[in-house]
Amino acid sequence: METNNNEREQLEQAKKRVQEIKGFYGHLAAYVGVNIFFLAVNLLASPKHLWFFWPMLGWGIGVAMHGLRVFNYMPFFGKDWEEKKIRDFMQEEELQKNELKDQHHGKL
Incomplete structure (x- = not known):
């Protein structure tokens, strides 16, 4: 599928x-x-x-x-730049979520 x-x-x-x-x-x-x-x-x-x-x-x-x-x-603002920025933001958000999870689990 x-x-x-x-x-x-x-x-x-x-x-x-x-x-x-x-x-x-x-x-x-x-x-x-x-x-x-x-x-x-x-x-x-x-x-x-x-x-x-x-x-x-x-x-x-x-x-x-x-x-x-x-x-x-x-070189700036092309499709490759946009896709790279999207990936960067997604990775940054994932790291922040993981850090929050780690902090939360450390307090429990």
């Missing part, structure tokens, strides 16, 4: 991961498409003043951060 739950959990994690990757590629496609549109509008409307770089730069930072998070390249 536990193996079935573990496999189901792994399947759900895999599906979630695929959705995150699809979301990133959708974000990237929108970024490219909209910035091509901005470039065309900029060149047609005011070719001497190139302003399309600014939204491209700002949004590009967001796309880059999204990609770093999805592909787990962020």
Whole structure:
């Protein structure tokens, strides 16, 4: 029964991961498409003043951060960091429970 739950959990994690990757590629496609549109509008409307770089730069930072998070390249606050912190907190809580048990048993 536990193996079935573990496999189901792994399947759900895999599906979630695929959705995150699809979301990133959708974000990237929108970024490219909209910035091509901005470039065309900029060149047609005011070719001497190139302003399309600014939204491209700002949004590009967001796309880059999204990609770093999805592909787990962020050293801080990535999935590995979160999982490690969760394990650390769980271990700390278990140690505190054991210390309380030991103190309680020592008094009896």
